[in-house]
Amino acid sequence: MTTQINTSLELGDIQAAALMPRPNPYAGAYVAVRIDDRQAGRELLRRLIPLLEPVSSFDPGRPVSLGVGLSFAGLEALNVPAESLATFPPEFQQGMAARADYIGDVGENAPENWEAPLGSKDVHLVVAALARDTSLMETLVRLAEEAVRDLPGISPIWQLDVHVPPDGREQFGFKDSISEPAVEGTGILGSNPHEAPLKAGEFVLGYEDENGDLPPIPQPEVLGRNGTYVAFRKLHQRVAAFRTYLRQNATGDASEEWLAAKFVGRWPSGAPLALAPDKDDPELGADPERNNAFMYGDDPRGLKCPVGAHARRMNARDAVITGEVRLHRMIRRGTNFGPSLPPGVLEDDGADRGLLFAFVGARLDRQFEFVQRQWVNDGKFIGAPAERDPLIGVQDGGQFTVPRRPIRRRLQGLPDFVVNRGGEYCFMPGLRALRWLADLDT
Amino acid sequence: MTTTINEYRAGLKVGERSEFLVIGDVIPGHEEELRQTLKRHMADPRTQQAVNQIGTLHEARFVLLDGGTRLMFASSFDGAWDEYIDDFATTDIGKNFDETWQHVQEYPGVKSPHIKEWFKERTVVAGNFVAAYPEPTVKQVLKALALQMAFQQVLDTPGAAEALQHPALKPLLDQAAD
Numbered sequence: 001m002t003t004q005i006n007t008s009l010e011l012g013d014i015q016a017a018a019l020m021p022r023p024n025p026y027a028g029a030y031v032a033v034r035i036d037d038r039q040a041g042r043e044l045l046r047r048l049i050p051l052l053e054p055v056s057s058f059d060p061g062r063p064v065s066l067g068v069g070l071s072f073a074g075l076e077a078l079n080v081p082a083e084s085l086a087t088f089p090p091e092f093q094q095g096m097a098a099r100a101d102y103i104g105d106v107g108e109n110a111p112e113n114w115e116a117p118l119g120s121k122d123v124h125l126v127v128a129a130l131a132r133d134t135s136l137m138e139t140l141v142r143l144a145e146e147a148v149r150d151l152p153g154i155s156p157i158w159q160l161d162v163h164v165p166p167d168g169r170e171q172f173g174f175k176d177s178i179s180e181p182a183v184e185g186t187g188i189l190g191s192n193p194h195e196a197p198l199k200a201g202e203f204v205l206g207y208e209d210e211n212g213d214l215p216p217i218p219q220p221e222v223l224g225r226n227g228t229y230v231a232f233r234k235l236h237q238r239v240a241a242f243r244t245y246l247r248q249n250a251t252g253d254a255s256e257e258w259l260a261a262k263f264v265g266r267w268p269s270g271a272p273l274a275l276a277p278d279k280d281d282p283e284l285g286a287d288p289e290r291n292n293a294f295m296y297g298d299d300p301r302g303l304k305c306p307v308g309a310h311a312r313r314m315n316a317r318d319a320v321i322t323g324e325v326r327l328h329r330m331i332r333r334g335t336n337f338g339p340s341l342p343p344g345v346l347e348d349d350g351a352d353r354g355l356l357f358a359f360v361g362a363r364l365d366r367q368f369e370f371v372q373r374q375w376v377n378d379g380k381f382i383g384a385p386a387e388r389d390p391l392i393g394v395q396d397g398g399q400f401t402v403p404r405r406p407i408r409r410r411l412q413g414l415p416d417f418v419v420n421r422g423g424e425y426c427f428m429p430g431l432r433a434l435r436w437l438a439d440l441d442t
Numbered sequence: 443m444t445t446t447i448n449e450y451r452a453g454l455k456v457g458e459r460s461e462f463l464v465i466g467d468v469i470p471g472h473e474e475e476l477r478q479t480l481k482r483h484m485a486d487p488r489t490q491q492a493v494n495q496i497g498t499l500h501e502a503r504f505v506l507l508d509g510g511t512r513l514m515f516a517s518s519f520d521g522a523w524d525e526y527i528d529d530f531a532t533t534d535i536g537k538n539f540d541e542t543w544q545h546v547q548e549y550p551g552v553k554s555p556h557i558k559e560w561f562k563e564r565t566v567v568a569g570n571f572v573a574a575y576p577e578p579t580v581k582q583v584l585k586a587l588a589l590q591m592a593f594q595q596v597l598d599t600p601g602a603a604e605a606l607q608h609p610a611l612k613p614l615l616d617q618a619a620d
Contacts, residue, residue, distance in 0.1 A: 301620040403620035406603045410594070 009185040009200050009207065011056035013226040013430040017067025017128060018360050019186055019203065020058045027137050027163045028130040028335065030356060031144060035077040035124045037153025042078060044154050045438040047147045054431055055186060063136045067128040069230045069426030071095060074124030079442045087219040091364045096231060096423045103369050104377035104394050109420040115234065117157050118422025126426050160234060162335035162356050171237040171353050175270030175285055176334045178292050179315055191292035198329055204228055205362055210326050215362045226430025231359040231368045233423035239341040240348035242417045247346065249411060262402045263390045265311030277304035302403040307382045310391040313375045322381040330367050331360035364425055392418045454568045457576025462523045463516045464564045466546035473510035476545040480504050483538050492534040497581055504542060513546055520579040524558050
């Protein structure tokens with residue numbers, strides 16, 4: 001990934017973990033911490049700050065890297081003044097669990113079924129720690145232990161070890177994390193040369209966004225500026241159920257792999273259906289210059305890539321949909337957790353496996369929550385009100401249409417292949433803001 | 443205060459569709475009863491049946507304005523609304539209309555010979571009127587939906603791909619891929 005640093009953004013203040021593409025492969029961990037004593041919480045920040053890198057000096061060769069975010073309850077635990085807390089947007093103040101009905105986390109996905117302590121007011125500070133390989137994880141563990149040493153008011157309460165395998169494939173067997181937006185002024189090149197870079201204000205607070213506005217920024221400015229929001233979700237993947245469904249619904253001229261690719265919008269190698277409509281093309285899938293270099297404008301009916309396919313829903317590019325794609329783009333990070341289900345196995349082994357999803361963006365409401373409501377759990381925006389995202393939607397017996405000649409295939413009564421086991425909204429402050437938080441004397 | 447328009451003007455028209463909006467003054471003290479009536483009609487399945495029976499009404503809403511002192515009826519129809527009013531008067535629609543408008547000052551009743559004039563005097567014409575599909579009438583839309591449902595049913599039936607190969611069915615085959 002090429003970077004050309006442009007100084008109009010304060011790249012020396014933005015956490016690298018917010019914007020910089022991640023190494024591949026890597027190992028890592030998400031750790032949630034409860035802050036029972038605000039002084040201890042501030043000391044923890046003082047210890048973490050030297051470990052954080054800004055975008056400007058990010059070294060992709062560095063063996064380990066960290067990102068730090070705080071939930072609204074975490075800001076309260078640090079005793080951030082009430083007048084400042086009140087300037088955070090309401091959805092962040094409420095937290096992901098309180099937004100469950102609104103964003104479609106219902107039924108099995110509802111907070112009462114989440115893994116403790118996710119969804120509780122105890123998740124205060126979240127550290128995302130990445131290492132280029134598993135052996136370097138020891139370094140990470142040591143860093144974490146040092147950070148909380150002799151801090152009795154700090155309790156690590158949840159940890160999820162994550163990894164991205166060398167082939168970059170998520171648990172259903174598809175190469176993931178291919179699509180990355182370019183962010184204007186950062187020098188971070190997106191993976192699609194046909195997509196103009198997005199305004200920095202879509203991803204960092206304090207800068208102009210795609211509407212030509214400055215998104216609302218938490219006050220005082222030193223706290224809000226150069227920060228961003230993160231929504232993370234522990235998504236359990238029902239790999240055996242997915243394979244079984246494919247097996248049951250594959251027909252002579254529609255293999256399991258073909259059907260799965262239509263769900264995803266890409267072949268297992270990562271090759272997009274838009275460029276490889278008929279069969280997988282591993283060379284294309286492996287080529288970062290080409291595997292995201294496409295649009296959908298030449299395929300309005302979805303004959304190559306279904307209009308309802310997961311990848312096309314998440315970024316419709318130039319396809320005609322209701323609304324403006326560029327107002328709802330997200331930086332998306334996906335990392336596997338749990339063991340993979342061996343190839344060919346159709347029996348569920350009961351293992352906890354899936355994908356730790358993280359959204360990064362300046363607007364939880366206009367980006368993350370909009371996408372959950374409109375693009376994941378609805379289909380009106382593509383003219384298919386009875387359909388939801390076939391991979392990650394809460395199906396409720398929904399259907400999925402695979403356009404093809406001579407006649408389309410319509411799958412009915414889809415089961416849920418992904419279940420949200422919990423998550424939270426975090427604010428990922430800039431480095432100056434973290435120092436401001438550490439220096440609070442309230 | 444009574445707002446009246448003495449000169450009747452037809453509502454704006456796009457394609458086949460006309461907008462029709464009336465505002466009347468609620469009789470003082472009747473607001474609550476009127477609210478309850480609207481709520482009752484909304485929950486009554488016969489209201490939907492009545493709308494289907496009309497066959498030219500795309501949508502309509504009753505809105506209480508200005509703290510319940512005025513009642514607005516905003517709707518869009520295929521063609522003119524007034525030519526069928528005698529026909530509606532004998533149905534549930536007429537009954538609902540009377541139950542609603544009786545709470546508005548000077549309402550003469552749907553069967554009154556003066557009913558058209560009464561509505562016309564209270565018509566407010568829109569400044570702008572748009573519709574996503576201005577041409578098709580209610581009946582055409584319902585027919586098209588029935589046809590679409592039947593077509594999708596055909597596509598879900600084994601053997602549909604072969605059956606649609608007949609040259610006479612080419613226009614249908616062209617629509618079958620998505």
